[in-house]
Amino acid sequence: xxxxxxxxxxxxxxxxxxxxxxxxxxxxxxxxxxxxxxxxxxxxxxxxxxxxxxxxxxxxxxxxxxxxxxxxxxxxxxxxxxxxxxxxxxxxxxxxxxxxxxxxxxxxxxxxxxxxxxxxxxxxxxxxxxxxxxxxxxxxxxxxxxxxxxxxxxxxxxxxxxxxxxxxxxxxxxxxxxxxxxxxxxxxxxxxxxxxxxxxxxxxxxxxxxxxxxxxxxxxxxxxxxxxxxxxxxxxxxxxxxxxxxxxxxxxxxxxxxxxxxxxxxxxxxxxxxxxxxxxxxxxxxxxxxxxxxxxxxxxxxxxxxxxxxxxxxxxxxxxxxxxxxxxxxxxxxxxxxxxxxxxxxxxxxxxxxxxxxxxxxxxxxxxxxxxxxxxxxxxxxxxxxxxxxxxxxxxxxxxxxxxxxxxxxxxxxxxxxxxxxxxxxxxxxxxxxxxxxxxxxxxxxxxxxxxxxxxxxxxxxxxxxxxxxxxxxxxxxxxxxxxxxxxxxxxxxxxxxxxxxxxxxxxxxxxxxxxxxxxxxxxxxxxxxxxxxxxxxxxxxxxxxxxxxxxxxxxxxxxxxxxxxxxxxxxxxxxxxxxxxxx
Numbered sequence: 018x019x020x021x022x023x024x025x026x027x028x029x030x031x032x033x034x035x036x037x038x039x040x041x042x043x044x045x046x047x048x049x050x051x052x053x054x055x056x057x058x059x060x061x062x063x064x065x066x067x068x069x070x071x072x073x074x075x076x077x078x079x080x081x082x083x084x085x086x087x088x089x090x091x092x093x094x095x096x097x098x099x100x101x102x103x104x105x106x107x108x109x110x111x112x113x114x115x116x117x118x119x120x121x122x123x124x125x126x127x128x129x130x131x132x133x134x135x136x137x138x139x140x141x142x143x144x145x146x147x148x149x150x151x152x153x154x155x156x157x158x159x160x161x162x163x164x165x166x167x168x169x170x171x172x173x174x175x176x177x178x179x180x181x182x183x184x185x186x187x188x189x190x191x192x193x194x195x196x197x198x199x200x201x202x203x204x205x206x207x208x209x210x211x212x213x214x215x216x217x218x219x220x221x222x223x224x225x226x227x228x229x230x231x232x233x234x235x236x237x238x239x240x241x242x243x244x245x246x247x248x249x250x251x252x253x254x255x256x257x258x259x260x261x262x263x264x265x266x267x268x269x270x271x272x273x274x275x276x277x278x279x280x281x282x283x284x285x286x287x288x289x290x291x292x293x294x295x296x297x298x299x300x301x302x303x304x305x306x307x308x309x310x311x312x313x314x315x316x317x318x319x320x321x322x323x324x325x326x327x328x329x330x331x332x333x334x335x336x337x338x339x340x341x342x343x344x345x346x347x348x349x350x351x352x353x354x355x356x357x358x359x360x361x362x363x364x365x366x367x368x369x370x371x372x373x374x375x376x377x378x379x380x381x382x383x384x385x386x387x388x389x390x391x392x393x394x395x396x397x398x399x400x401x402x403x404x405x406x407x408x409x410x411x412x413x414x415x416x417x418x419x420x421x422x423x424x425x426x427x428x429x430x431x432x433x434x435x436x437x438x439x440x441x442x443x444x445x446x447x448x449x450x451x452x453x454x455x456x457x458x459x460x461x462x463x464x465x466x467x468x469x470x471x472x473x474x475x476x477x478x479x480x481x482x483x484x485x486x487x488x489x490x491x492x493x494x495x496x497x498x499x500x501x502x503x504x505x506x507x508x509x510x511x512x513x514x515x516x517x518x519x520x521x522x523x524x525x526x527x528x529x530x531x532x533x534x535x536x537x538x539x540x541x542x543x544x545x546x547x548x549x550x551x552x553x554x555x556x557x558x559x560x561x562x563x564x565x566x567x568x569x570x571x572x573x574x575x576x577x578x579x580x581x582x583x584x585x586x587x588x589x590x591x592x593x594x595x596x597x598x599x600x601x
Contacts, residue, residue: 029329029332029333029336030155030160030329030332032332032336033113033117033152033155033332034160036113036116036117036120037109037113039112039116040109040112040113043105043108043109043112044109044161046101046105047102047105047106047109047161048161048164050098050101050102050105051102051161051162051164051165051168052165052168053098054095054098054099054102054165054169055165055168055169055172056172057091057094057095057098058095058169058172058173058310059169059172059173059176059307059310060091061088061091061092061095061306062176062302062303062304062306062307062310063176063180063303064084064087064088064091065088065299065302065303065306066180066297066299066300066302066303067084067299068080068081068084068085068088068299069297069298069299069302070297070298070299070300071299072084074298102161102165106156106157106161106162107153107156107157109156110153110154110155110156110157111153113152113153113156114149114150114152114153117149117152117335118145118149120339121144121145121149121335121338121339122145124338124339125141125145125338128341128343129343129409129410129411130404130409130410132341132343138222138225138226140218140221140222141338142221142225143217143218143221143222144218144334144335144338147217147221147331148214148331148334148335149331149335151214151327151328151330151331152328152331152332152335153328154324154325154327154328155325155328155329155332158321158324158325159321159324159325159328160325162321163318163321163322163325166314166317166318166321167314167318169310169314170311170314170315173307173310173311174189174311176307177304177307180300180303180304181296181300181304183290183295184283184287184290184296184300184301184304185304187279187282187283187286187287187304188279188283188304188307188308188311189279189311190279190282191275191276191278191279191282192275192279192311192315194275195271195272195275195312195315195316196315198268198271198272198275199268199315199318202264202267202268205264206261206264206265206326207326209257209260209261209264210261210326210327210330211330212257212260213257213258213261213327214327214330214331214334215257216250216253216254216256216257217254218334219250219253219254220250220251220254223246223247223250224247227243227247269316272312272315272316275312276308276309276312276316279308279312280305280308283301283304283305283308284301284305287300287301287304288301346411346425348425349425349426349427349428349429349431349432350426350428351422351426351427351428352427352428352431353420355516356419356420356435356516356517357385357386357420357516357547358383358385358386358419358420358516358517358546358547359382359383359384359385359418359419359420359421359547360382360383360406360417360418360419360517360547360549361381361382361383361417361418362379362380362381362382362402362415362417363380363415363416363417363418364378364379364380364414364415364416365378365379365380365405365412365414365415365416365417366378366379366412366413366414366415367379367398367401367405367410367411367412367413367414367570368413369410374570375398375401375570376398376401376402376405376412376570376571377569377570377571378415378571379398379402379415379570379571379572380415380572381565381572381575383547383549383563384547384562385420385547386545386546386547387547387548387562387563388543388547388548388549388550388560388561388562388563389548389549389550389561389562389563389564389565390549390550390551390552390558390561390563390564390565391549391550391551391552391564391565391567392551392552392553392555392558392564392565392566392567392588392591393566393567393568394568397567397568397569397570398567398569398570398571399521399551399567400521400551401570402549403438403519403521403549403551405417405424406424406436406517406519406549407432407433407436407438407519408424408425408429408432408433419432434513434515435515435516435517436515436516436517436518436519437509437510437513437515437517437518437519438510438519438520438521439503439506439507439510439518439519439520439521440506440521441521443494443499443502443503443505443506444494445490445494445497445502445505446490446492447489447490447491447492448489448490449484449486449487449488449489449490450479450482450485450486450487450488450490450505451463451466451486451487453490453494453505453509454466454469454470454505454508454509454512455509455512456509461512463486465512466486466508466512467486469508469511469512470508472511472541473504473507473508473511473538473541473542474504474537474538474541475501475504475505475507475508475538478501478504490502490505504538507538507539507542510542511541511542515546516546516547517546517547517548517549518542518543518546518547518548518549519548519549519550519551520539520543520548520549520550520551520552521551536557539557540560555588555591555592558578559578560578561577561578562577563575563576563577564576564577564578564581564588566581566586566587566588566591568587573586573587574586574587574588
């Protein structure tokens, strides 16, 4: 689906117009006012012609005053109609893109994690914000306005030719040249608009990524190199906009020249007709106004059509996101009253791409209320297990059961309501601690939050912060230490009381004091709850009921801490290596 050739894809326009249905009364009102104005606007030149010929040249002051008042009244009505038309069309456009933006955001929030692995966040921000904003131009400067301009042109031409066909031919003599110039301009500006949207997405993606990772840029002293990249992208962005301005700078003077030529020919030839009696003075004045009424819509039609094209280009990009169906298949309907937390992997094979297996014939059993730790080298498949339990990714072979039922029998939303995950890199929103813990869930009270914080052991440090629970942690929790962010995540998980708790490297890279605090929080939160702990630091998992040692997507050892040490295998090697590092 693409916007191409001399016109645009009407099937794409039809998809956009589907979002108009809830607001069709606004559309009907806008079209009605537009039709009314298209017939009202040519009435003024007709009245001016009649007034000049009948009352000014005959010195009828009384009728001149009446006609002047009538024309002022028509002008007032026309101005009011233009105001209403502009307001209603803008309201329609904003209402449509509001609904469209909600649809796109809802769609994106339901896509599987793999989609975000392959698509830059900056690009998606561009689609949801600026691209959708550009779609509003389809309404504010597009369909209805173009329809009104074309209708007004038709009415003006009918009135002109019914008044005097000779003057009409003189008046429109330069329009063929104008149409040629308009077509050249339209094709050129369309290409420029497409380039503009591409460069906007590029610069948004670059800025979003590099501001997010600015600490890495500064740590490795890469400011100047990244600045040079930004200058290049910014230059291309500016060049795309300048290219569109260049087309306008040529087209608009051409329109003015052709308009002036038409008026010059009209006055030169028309004046001769007035002298020999074939035309009246009123005819000449009226046709001068008609020329302006013809050229103004034609001049803006090219601009409006290409603005419409720009909106269509943005529509194509937005609908490309909406058409992406990278969902985790969710057809489950089994919703039990409670989840006990029994998990069983049966010969599970999983690959992110093709047959590059991350998990190979994986089988293990987690009893309800027990704690299972998973250890292994980076890339051994530990985190993949968590992603499969949460149904962020699909596995290709085997089965995963929860309480004896295949994981796919459960609705994904129900499943995730009973699973809480605490990651090594905790994500916090730029908001208060209260809202970060409750995630703005109105069912969770402040007293429940504070009680959970006391249980976890985080209440003391929170109350030391300015504003305590109302303290704004800023973007990604930048105002808190890594350990404090971890504690906030523990409170969040504890508060939601999940049947299954997952801790993914939750104690990694913490100082000894903070780690002890996290360990106490871990013991409290995992008590009588099915827990899966992924850890590199083996000292943190010695109390686990079961430890799985993984390598290249397979379990190579399993047992508790003591039995694994007795096996003199991979686990013992890892333990002794870490113990010697601690001693050193």
